[in-house]
Amino acid sequence: MTPPAARKVVLVVDDDTSVLHFLRKVLDANAYEVHCYGDTDSALKAVLEQPVDVLLVDKGLPGMNGFSFVEHARMKHPDVGVLLMTGLPERLPKSVHLDGYLAKPFKSPQEVATAVSGALAAMERRALQRQLGQAVAALKH
Secondary structure, eight states: OOOOOOOOEEEEEOSOHHHHHHHHHHHHHTTOEEEEESSHHHHHHHHHHSOOSEEEEESSOSSSOHHHHHHHHHHHOTTOEEEEEESSOOOOOTTSOOSOEEESSOSOHHHHHHHHHHHHHHHHHHHHHHHHHHHHHHHHO
16 A cells, blocks of 8 residues: 655645634645745744745745745745735746736635636746756766
8 A cells, every 4th residue: 555645735824813814724635735934034943954846925924035045945946936025016037936926806716716726837837947957967877
């Protein structure tokens, strides 16, 4: 009998506790392992200490903004899927690669689940591309 597959890890960072509660409920219902943080310091410590598949990060965080948080997290997890949450959708900087964004208030739980699933798929594609690139480089030597 094969062991069940490990649940994918979603790390959520938002300073609004009602948003954290909603996202935990939605993501738990979709079988993700969810870690919620109300500040970037705690969240960054967690990112450095544990595996993470998808980041769901508020753009307007106190202290370190969402873009800076993503850049720091990608140093440890270069393939991580990233969704940015914002109450003010705007033109996003090209310097930070995102797999999407969610406008607040959220339209539905399904919107969140679909976005996280898409970010997870993007993360898996990046990881496979990186592994393929490493294999090709090894064959050249």
